[in-house]
Amino acid sequence: MDEMSRQAISDDKEFCWHPFTRQSEWTAAEHEPLMLVKGEGVWLEDAEGNRYIDGNASIWTNVHGHNHPAINTAIKQQLDQVAHTSYLGFAHPKAGELARKLAGFFEGTELKRTFFSDDGSTAIECALKMAIQYRLQNQEADRTEFVAFINCYHGDTMGAASLGGVDAFFSRFRKFGFPVRFVTSVEELKALEGLERVAGVVIEPMVQGVNQIHVWPEGMLRELRDFTEEQGIFLILDEVMTGFGRTGKMFACQHEGVVPDFLCLAKGLTGGYLPMAATMVRESIYEGFLGGAERAFYYGHSYTASQLGCAAALASLEVFEQERTFENLQPKISLLQEALQEIKQGSAWVWDVRQCGMVAGIELRQQDGAPFEPAERVGEKVCVAARKHGLLTRAILDTIVVMPPLAINEDEIKLMLKAIEAAITDELGEK
Known part of the structure; x- marks a missing residue:
């Protein structure tokens, strides 16, 4: 091992803190990262x-794949113009272009409005806060609960963590977040009492990732969509992992022709190059935030709609077509x-x-x-x-x-x- 590598390992062990990692083992003298x-x-x-x-x-x-020439070129070209500008009170062309292309996957439906953020957790966090705020300011103030599926994982920010069904990750934090009930199937959901208090149901469509790659039964998502529509419950789809081709279609919900109320995207959005997320929302929900200042959605991130991230995402979508x-x-x-x-x-x-x-x-x-x-x-x-x-x-x-x-x-x-x-x-x- 060369001196540079030895120094890198030394710096890592002395100064870094890794996710989901037993740090005492990681920093042990015999462990070589x-x-x-x-x-x-x-x-x-x-x-x-x-x-x-x-x-x-x-x-x-x-x-x-890594080091893809088309995505590399798009990022370099954007870098030559500007790396980042605030999206709070300003706009830039690539954000609108990307939002339009995402809406194009659901052409003819209400799923057309996109709110950008940073990662999968924040995409979910946005959807939860939007769902609650919409209910509160549109005469549905009693709908403040969520339903999630057992052994699910939807991120680590506090709201997203409330949905987490893996006790090792989330049990110590659950009481600090949103009220959530857990079910194992649509049948259990239908049997719940107090559905009139539920703001939304959250699920990873087709397959749960962190639940040891648990694949949902065929037709389950369609049944869930039909039931939530019947009950006036928002369907929030977490496609952070399943989106952008992982399941064989651009989005997993397309396998069963399901259009959710909220669609949460991240991971593959930029082709795996840069941290960026999107929460797509039905236009009728978006309209519930229009009006005076008291109805605005006060949420955002410094790097929302990152210029570099948008450039990478647009290039990635082009690669899907070109290749x-x-x-x-x-x-x-x-x-x-x-x-x-x-x-x-x-x-x-x-x-x-x-x-x-x-x-x-x-x-x-x-x-x-x-x-x-x-x-x-x-x-x-x-x-x-x-x-x-x-x-x-x-x-x-x-x-x-x-x-x-x-x-x-x-x-x-x-x-x-x-x-x-x-x-x-x-x-x-x-x-």
């Missing part, structure tokens, strides 16, 4: 020159499905595989089907072992997440799955 320094396509390179497939798209963000991403995606989805089934059939350690488009999870258990003890951290160890075979990804408990950039080719998909097979064998042994 993996320093990532380059990217090209679906490949990442560390400070020692080792290359890895980016198997979780840099925490579910990257879409078209015929969706046309090329279906064979990859089929290949991934076949490879996942081969892994399931070929290893007694693989209890289940779950897939929705290019989102997949490989759940590991003991050979008798019993879960591993959480303290064993088997999923985490398998992911570390996969590095030796040229793959970076993360586990959710003992479910290995498979979510590469959409730009991955078929040979790289095969390499990715072979790396997971080898890592399982390394850590757990043969069948």
Whole structure:
């Protein structure tokens, strides 16, 4: 290891604080963090020159691959003009263009107004605050509760954290946020008492990410939309992870022809280049904020509608068209499905595989089907072992997440799955 890398590791351990990380283990003398320094396509390179497939798209963000020339060029061209200007009291051309293009995916519907923010948590936070404020100032002041689904994850800001169904992350904070009730299905939602007090229902459509890649039953989203409309409840879709092609369509809700009241976007919005989020809202909800100063939505961020972020997002949307991403995606989805089934059939350690488009999870258990003890951290160890075979990804408990950039080719998909097979064998042994 060269001197520069040693200094980088020293600085990190002494001065940095990583997300979702046991810092005492991270800063231990024997732990050597993996320093990532380059990217090209679906490949990442560390400070020692080792290359890895980016198997979780840099925490579910990257879409078209790293160092994409079209997105690079768009950012550089924007940088030559101006990097950032305030969106509070001012405007710029690319924000309006991006909002128009997003509305174009729902042409002919009311989902046409976009509020920009910084990340997935704030996209959700906006939707929650908008839903409550709309109710309060439009003669529905009793509708101040939310319903979410068990084991869900919608972000870490305080409002979004109130929706969180994962106790390890959220139980200590829940009492400080919005009133939320949790259900496991639409049937449980329908059976709740006091639905007249519910402002909105929040869900990740088609597949829950942090819930070990839990795939919802076919038709569930359509049923949920019909019921919420019948009850006058807002449907808030969290497409922070599922948006921008992950499920095989631009947005997961399009699989069942569902148009929500709020659509929350982030991660892949800029192709995985820059932090940026969008909360799309039905025009009738937007109109509920028109009038005097007391009806305005007083919420925002310093980098709202970032000029660089808008440039990257517009370029990313163009790449979808230029590279015929969706046309090329279906064979990859089929290949991934076949490879996942081969892994399931070929290893007694693989209890289940779950897939929705290019989102997949490989759940590991003991050979008798019993879960591993959480303290064993088997999923985490398998992911570390996969590095030796040229793959970076993360586990959710003992479910290995498979979510590469959409730009991955078929040979790289095969390499990715072979790396997971080898890592399982390394850590757990043969069948």
